[in-house]
Amino acid sequence: MKTPDAAGIAPKQMPTPHRASAFWKSVLFRHETLLLAVLIVEWWFFYTYGTTTNRRGVVVGFGTWDRQFDILRHSCEIGLLALALTPIILTGGIDLSVGSLLGLCAVVFGHLSQAAGLSLPVATLLTLGLGALAGGLNAGLITGFRLPPLIVTLGTYSLFRGLAEALTRGAVTYTDFSPSFLFFGQERWLGLPVQAWMFLGVAVMIWFLVHSTTAGRSFRVIGFSPEGARFAGIASNRQLGLVYVLAGIIAALAAMIYTARLGQAKADAGTGYELFAITAVVLGGTSIFGGKGSVTGTLLGVAAIAVLKNGLATLPSVIRMNAAEEMAGLLTGCLLIFVLTATTLSGSVLARVRRWTLRARQTGASLP
Amino acid sequence: MSAVPILAFRQIEKSFGAIRALRGVNFELQAGEVHALLGENGAGKSTLIKVATGAHAPDAGTIEVAGEVVRRIDPLSARKHGIACIYQQPALFPDLTVEENLALRLEPSSSWRRVDWSTRRQRAETLLSRIGAHFGPDREVRTLSMPEQQLVEIACALGAGARIVIMDEPTASLTRQEQERLFSLVRALRAQSVGVIYISHRLEEIFALADRVTVLRDGASIGTHVVTSMSESRLIELMVGREVAHLYPPTEFSGGAIRLDVRELVCKAGGLKKVSFTVKAGEILGLSGLVGAGRTELARTLFGITPADAGEIRVDGQLLSVRNPRVAVAAGIAYVPEDRRRHGVVLEMPVSHNLTLAARRRYFPWGILRPRVEREAAGHFVESLGIKTAGIGAPAGSLSGGNQQKVSLGRWLATEPKILILDEPTQGVDVGAKGELHRIIRRLAAKGLAVILISSDLPEILGMSDRIGVMREGRLVTVLPGGSSAAAVMAAALGKTEEEKSA
Numbered sequence: 044m045k046t047p048d049a050a051g052i053a054p055k056q057m058p059t060p061h062r063a064s065a066f067w068k069s070v071l072f073r074h075e076t077l078l079l080a081v082l083i084v085e086w087w088f089f090y091t092y093g094t095t096t097n098r099r100g101v102v103v104g105f106g107t108w109d110r111q112f113d114i115l116r117h118s119c120e121i122g123l124l125a126l127a128l129t130p131i132i133l134t135g136g137i138d139l140s141v142g143s144l145l146g147l148c149a150v151v152f153g154h155l156s157q158a159a160g161l162s163l164p165v166a167t168l169l170t171l172g173l174g175a176l177a178g179g180l181n182a183g184l185i186t187g188f189r190l191p192p193l194i195v196t197l198g199t200y201s202l203f204r205g206l207a208e209a210l211t212r213g214a215v216t217y218t219d220f221s222p223s224f225l226f227f228g229q230e231r232w233l234g235l236p237v238q239a240w241m242f243l244g245v246a247v248m249i250w251f252l253v254h255s256t257t258a259g260r261s262f263r264v265i266g267f268s269p270e271g272a273r274f275a276g277i278a279s280n281r282q283l284g285l286v287y288v289l290a291g292i293i294a295a296l297a298a299m300i301y302t303a304r305l306g307q308a309k310a311d312a313g314t315g316y317e318l319f320a321i322t323a324v325v326l327g328g329t330s331i332f333g334g335k336g337s338v339t340g341t342l343l344g345v346a347a348i349a350v351l352k353n354g355l356a357t358l359p360s361v362i363r364m365n366a367a368e369e370m371a372g373l374l375t376g377c378l379l380i381f382v383l384t385a386t387t388l389s390g391s392v393l394a395r396v397r398r399w400t401l402r403a404r405q406t407g408a409s410l411p
Numbered sequence: 412m413s414a415v416p417i418l419a420f421r422q423i424e425k426s427f428g429a430i431r432a433l434r435g436v437n438f439e440l441q442a443g444e445v446h447a448l449l450g451e452n453g454a455g456k457s458t459l460i461k462v463a464t465g466a467h468a469p470d471a472g473t474i475e476v477a478g479e480v481v482r483r484i485d486p487l488s489a490r491k492h493g494i495a496c497i498y499q500q501p502a503l504f505p506d507l508t509v510e511e512n513l514a515l516r517l518e519p520s521s522s523w524r525r526v527d528w529s530t531r532r533q534r535a536e537t538l539l540s541r542i543g544a545h546f547g548p549d550r551e552v553r554t555l556s557m558p559e560q561q562l563v564e565i566a567c568a569l570g571a572g573a574r575i576v577i578m579d580e581p582t583a584s585l586t587r588q589e590q591e592r593l594f595s596l597v598r599a600l601r602a603q604s605v606g607v608i609y610i611s612h613r614l615e616e617i618f619a620l621a622d623r624v625t626v627l628r629d630g631a632s633i634g635t636h637v638v639t640s641m642s643e644s645r646l647i648e649l650m651v652g653r654e655v656a657h658l659y660p661p662t663e664f665s666g667g668a669i670r671l672d673v674r675e676l677v678c679k680a681g682g683l684k685k686v687s688f689t690v691k692a693g694e695i696l697g698l699s700g701l702v703g704a705g706r707t708e709l710a711r712t713l714f715g716i717t718p719a720d721a722g723e724i725r726v727d728g729q730l731l732s733v734r735n736p737r738v739a740v741a742a743g744i745a746y747v748p749e750d751r752r753r754h755g756v757v758l759e760m761p762v763s764h765n766l767t768l769a770a771r772r773r774y775f776p777w778g779i780l781r782p783r784v785e786r787e788a789a790g791h792f793v794e795s796l797g798i799k800t801a802g803i804g805a806p807a808g809s810l811s812g813g814n815q816q817k818v819s820l821g822r823w824l825a826t827e828p829k830i831l832i833l834d835e836p837t838q839g840v841d842v843g844a845k846g847e848l849h850r851i852i853r854r855l856a857a858k859g860l861a862v863i864l865i866s867s868d869l870p871e872i873l874g875m876s877d878r879i880g881v882m883r884e885g886r887l888v889t890v891l892p893g894g895s896s897a898a899a900v901m902a903a904a905l906g907k908t909e910e911e912k913s914a
Contacts, residue, residue: 254780255779255780256775256778256779256780257771257772257775257778257779257780258778259780260764260768260771260780263760264757264760264768267757267758267759267760268753268757268758270753270754271753271754271755271756271757273716273736273754274716274736274746274748274754274755275736275757275768275769275822276736276737276739276740276769277768278735278737334759335759
């Protein structure tokens with residue numbers, strides 16, 4: 044009963060002249076700032092120590108434009124999944140099925156455009172529709188039967204992958220895509236890889252949804268307090284439906300970009316991507332319990348993982364050991380743990396400093 | 412009864428922050444008596460019980476167990492002193508069997524010992540036969556009914572060798588027959604010279620069962636009496652007889668059009684049985700009744716959180732089907748919930764977001780946030796309701812209870828409602844903020860809102876209401892005119908309707 048009193052008094056003693064310093068403190072201690080610093084350190088490290096051979100067989104550094112585009116190209120699919128997962132995790136949910144859905148959409152798209160011979164726009168629309176349907180299945184099970192998202196999407200995680208395997212009997216690989224389709228995964232447009240433009244478009248859309256709409260606000264309320272959302276008259280089921288269907292559509296888009304990049308569609312496409320995407324979102328500072336988080340954080344999280352993964356492959360010692368994948372996994376784990384503990388630690392340090400200054404001010408104020 | 416009491420409280424005081432829950436309570440329990448504890452909601456019964464079981468330490472006063480002064484009781488020593496408490500909601504482990512539950516309570520806890528299966532079984536069987544249970548020790552607790560679980564609790568108390576048994580509204584969820592069984596069990600305990608503290612709102616139970624009764628009012632003990640020397644009306648008088656300590660703003664209501672018309676509303680999930688009433692524009696309808704009488708359930712049904720199974724809700728003459736809160740909001744019904752920390756505000760979110768949450772359609776027509784509109788709206792409510800906050804960006808959780816309540820209220824005023832349902836708006840709010848809230852509520856009514864004020868604070872109901880509806884066991888038993896006496900309201904809430912209709 045004492046805390047509300049104390050809390051009621053404390054804010055009043057926050058002095059207004061210190062607003063500017065408070066602003067800088069809040070920027071400095073933001074999760075995103077820390078991630079940006081990590082990203083710069085990573086990049087600088089690989090810039091200094093990384094070497095790579097270019098197309099003409101000349102040894103060049105990490106800092107080439109080609110390398111940056113390569114990073115961008117390789118991070119688009121996981122980046123898209125991470126963007127799709129951000130609103131879901133904000134509602135306190137999770138979607139483990141996005142990686143499997145990517146695989147299913149890839150083979151369905153391959154089948155439609157190759158075996159069934161449909162035109163590119165029709166096959167694209169049908170694949171996006173499949174993604175929406177799959178997301179709708181997740182949402183329906185979660186809202187209709189009040190099942191936990193973790194369980195539902197663990198189920199569809201196996202279901203979608205199983206369907207993909209069944210459709211291709213585990214053997215069929217669709218190749219020979221038309222150059223007009225491969226353009227979306229392998230060429231550049233206005234100086235950037237084509238898929239980077241799509242990624243950017245989706246990023247802007249998700250950013251707008253999460254940060255500038257009442258729907259985005261509702262996601263947070265649901266994440267903070269599902270009960271409270273009900274009492275505020277929020278249609279939780281509708282909002283949850285939106286985020287899961289959206290995730291399905293984005294996974295389908297990611298599937299087509301994946302197919303265009305590699306020029307082939309196989310049932311194992313996107314295996315394990317969901318975990319990379321979740322890692323990126325959490326690394327970006329979004330609370331796995333819902334409510335807190337930002338799209339900017341997710342983008343930085345994706346970048347930090349992508350640069351790390353790509354950069355390791357340019358270190359001579361790692362190349363010699365042929366262990367880039369393993370090193371990437373290991374270091375991503377360390378990075379996640381480091382960044383998250385650093386944030387909570389700085390938070391508690393900040394709270395302690397605030398308490399001290401407050402106490403000092405109180406005792407100071409009580410003196411004549 | 413002049414023997415040494417087995418439990419005695421002398422001048423017990425206990426405060427929570429600024430609220431003095433107990434202010435000098437005297438209470439004596441003799442061995443072999445059933446001693447009833449009576450008082451309104453919030454009179455201090457629960458706090459006193461928590462002091463007895465060691466959940467709360469008293470700020471002042473002494474506790475004597477069998478004549479010996481005990482400095483303080485903690486949950487462990489309470490057991491040692493033979494104090495056992497049986498709550499309305501049994502606190503057993505539902506997935507374990509009866510025998511295992513008994514073992515958990517009664518066997519010493521240490522990780523290095525072998526389970527003595529035969530002793531455990533024997534003890535369980537003896538205890539169950541002592542309480543006359545007709546279920547075996549292997550039954551899983553979740554398969555037992557509520558009264559059966561209470562029996563297990565009593566078995567625990569017996570097994571622990573309890574000499575002092577506290578029963579907190581044990582009959583609230585029992586049928587007549589089950590009640591009778593419980594009563595005979597209580598009488599059996601009394602015969603074994605166990606002292607029983609019996610808490611109930613049902614006066615007829617107190618007359619049927621108790622030897623003596625102590626009345627609590629506003630955290631003080633008003634007196635202890637032999638039950639046979641008392642009448643029901645005398646007990647009610649003792650419970651409510653106090654002056655109104657707080658000045659309420661005067662009513663300005665002089666009649667208006669019917670805003671809300673509710674007919675034969677039934678909600679099985681909420682236990683509502685054919686509730687009918689009307690509220691006029693500008694009127695404050697107080698809703699009184701004991702905890703669990705169905706007031707909050709009525710509010711939730713009107714707001715669409717637990718939709719009605721039958722009956723009609725009309726707003727300004729228009730028939731509504733309130734399937735969910737959105738229908739209610741669209742029709743102009745606003746509900747400021749009882750549990751503000753869980754339902755009223757989102758603690759982690761800024762004050763401004765909280766204030767615009769319910770009226771988001773109004774402020775952000777295309778679903779797109781407009782920061783300037785939000786700032787202005789939040790600033791408006793912070794000013795007009797006098798919300799004390801570091802800023803509109805401060806998280807709602809950083810505000811004091813009264814200010815959180817104002818945020819919760821502001822959120823719903825932003826929807827420009829026609830009907831405002833307030834559920835315990837001043838509970839846990841300090842005196843200053845309470846008076847402020849009362850003035851705000853009056854002002855809103857004067858503007859033409861139909862207000863339903865649910866409160867367990869009787870003076871608040873009496874001081875604020877233009878009419879007073881009294882609920883009991885899911886029914887709206889009577890609607891009394893404003894200015895009715897406390898005794899009349901209390902009598903209706905307790906189930907006595909014949910007297911004091913003079914107002």
